[in-house]
Structures are given as structure tokens and as C-alpha cells.
Amino acid sequence: MPWEQADRFTVGAVDRPATLRRKAVTGPRAVRVPCGSQLKRFFAPSALVLPADASAPPSAAGFRLDQDGTAGHLICSVDAPQDGNGERRYRVRDDRGEEIGSVCRGQVQKRLVQHPWRIEQPGLPPVVARYHWAKGTPKEIIERGVGNVLGSVADSLLSFGAEGGDSSPRPVTWRAAGTAVMTCEWGDDYGYKAYTLLSAILDRRLAFALAVLRDE
Template identity: 45%
Template sequence: MGILGRKKDEPTIDPVPWDGSGGPDWFTVGDVLRSATFRRKALTGERAVRVPTMRDGVRYFAPAALVSSADRADSEPPSYELHEAEQSGNLLCALTPVKGGARYRVTDAQGEELGLVHRTPAAKRTIQHSWWLQQPGHSDIVARYHWARGSAKEIAARGKERAKREAGELAGSVVDSILSFGAEDDERASLRTPNHVTWRAEGEEERVVLTLGHLDGVTVYQPHASWLDRRLAFALAVLREA
């Protein structure tokens, strides 16, 4: 008979292997191994790309790729590396900032480019989220509001006209400053970003590419397009959660 009040041993949550054939359907980025509930304390581990898994009716977030960062000289944005959680010596991808950190180049273990992850403050009123993706051979993967159709130039023009109508007597220069308001104001950005975000690729057969939601109080990402390189989705999430 066990001792009254003794805590049950926590289960061992094994890393999720990476096989390169698509990747997980859902994932999160962070150190949460298990969210806190009224009956259980939260468990944490290394910062990683994590995959939801059930164990004895309890949801855990198993590590799939370990995330490490390197501080760059002169206060430049950090670079990141993702290594397989099951075999930490295997590099999954690397994220290297270019042009002041507003854009990251994502490469595989051989240094081949997988794509780019951008952050832009432009046309802030037309997008759900400032981070977006470029994958070679496909359209830009952007989280725009439903009314934001057309090219970036057309969207900016419509957004400017909309702002002028709303602003009334505001001078054009003031309107321009509102439209170009930087995404670095995290408090305002969080207030304007919906709980659910959808990234789409215009003109693609599978238009919905990636969605963001919440599970047990943790932000989770769900890739939808079969052609999306999951490592690019990981990179976007790592940068967003940095």
C-alpha cells in the first residue's frame, strides 16, 4: 500500500522523432511540458517545438525540435538553430537574420535555403499578423484580413483611403504615420491580433496554409497545406514566440 498523500510519479514523455515526411499536425513553441490545472501543477522543460500528446487522459507537449539561440554582435537580432529532440546532434534548420532582423533566412543542415520569414509593419491595418512566409515555388503566405485582397500596393492604397475616410480631417501625413505604425509595439499588436489567425497563399490550390489557435492555454499552430515545409512553420512560430 502506498503512503497516503504521496504524489504519483510523472510519466516519461519521449521526444517525437522527425522523419522529414511532413511533420506534426499540431505544434507549439515553448517550455511547457504540461499546462497547469486545478489538480496539477505545470511542468516545464527545455525550449522546444512541441507536439500535443495524451497520456492517461492528460495532455502533454512532447519535444520534437530543441530551440537554441545565439546572441549576435552589436545588439543585432539573435540567430536560431533547431535540432532534432530525439537526436540533438542533428540540425533540423537554422534561422539567420538579414537586414536588421525584419527578415530571416531559413536553411537546412546542408545550408540550402528553405525559404524566408518576414516581419513587416507596413499595411498594419490589413493584416492579422506581421510575420509571414515565402517558400520557393509558391505564393506569399500572409495572414490578411478578409477584405484585404489584391497586391501589396493595392492593399496599401485601399488601406490609406479607408484610414482617410475614418480620420476625416486628419492630414495625409498623419494618416501615413498611422498606416506605417510599427509592429514593435507589442502591447498594441496583441490587442489588435485576434485569438485565431489564418495564413493563406493566394492562387494556391490549398489556400489555407497555417492557422494559430489555443489549446490548454498554450498557443498552437496547425499546418494545413501539404506542400508547406514544416520547418518554415517552425521558424515562424519560433520568431513569434521569441
């Protein structure tokens, strides 16, 4: 599946999920497009995930997204992270090495209301998402009693230990200046995390990078 046409995608190594009659068929880790009906589901690779360092996870050393792993077919590259001011930033570059934007994991104090992952693009509004249950400021949330509900998940939200930090199946919608540009939800009975691009405002290469980083 050409990466330019991957409007709905997931990240993983499963070519065909397991059924009652067969084991799962796997391949290289890739950005993949779900195809076929639910009973005949398969995941066509659109962009291979190639770590910059085979001994380290992509979130630690950076990675490349490539059409097929051969020379001249680079889609984009993601630098090793830079930490500062409570944030972790991954700069994303095109096939010529020019920076096209960044994927950021947000500041600790904002994670009770704002989804930890956001995208920044030069000259455009940031692409951010708030948790669907989060209305108002952190203080207002606590005053309404939501703070008690969050107690059991606060450690995972406030920690850099798990790169995703958001394994809940709740849907997420990212917006740029109020315009919905991407969603993430759990897809059918196979339980894959499906991203859907909604607007050309968002460079899909940045969306791919965010999905790969959240998948770890």
C-alpha cells in the same frame, strides 16, 4: 514526436500544464505537439530551440531547431535578422546550410490590413495572411470607420518593439495564392497558441521558424 509528423504544434517550455493538483512541469523551449485529452494534456517536444547566442534572444541573434541537441540531428537554422525597406527578414537554412526560404515581418504601412508575418519560399507564391476584419485598402478601412477602432492597437502593430506584434487571440489563416496552408488559434483552456498545417505547399520548417519568432 518526430518533427516530420508535427502537423499541429505550439512553442514553449511546458511539458505538462498546471492543474488543481500539481504545478506545471517544464522542460527546454521547443516546438511541441499537444497530446492527450484536455484533462491529461501534455506537450511532446519535436524540435528544440537552440539560440545562436545564449546572451541574446533568438529573434536578435538567430537560432537552430534540433531534434535532440546532439550532433547530426539539426532540422534547420535561422540566420540573425536583416533589416531593410521597413522589413525584417530571417533566412532559414536546411541541415546542409542551403537556404529554403525566409520568414519576414512586413512593412509598416501594410500592417493595418496585412498580418505582419509572412513566409517566402523559392519558386512558390508568398504565404501571407490578412487580419480577418480587414477588407479593402487602408484608406477604405478608415473611411468605413474602422480606423477609429484600430487607434488603440496601432502602436503595437506599427512597432518592431514586440516581435510578435499580434497577441490577440483572434485566429489567423495564412494562404499561398488563395490556398489555405496554415492556421493559428488559441488551444483549449490552457491558452496555448496552436498552429495547424493544412497543405504540403508550406515547408513545415519555415512554419516552425515563424512560430518561434512570433512566440517572443
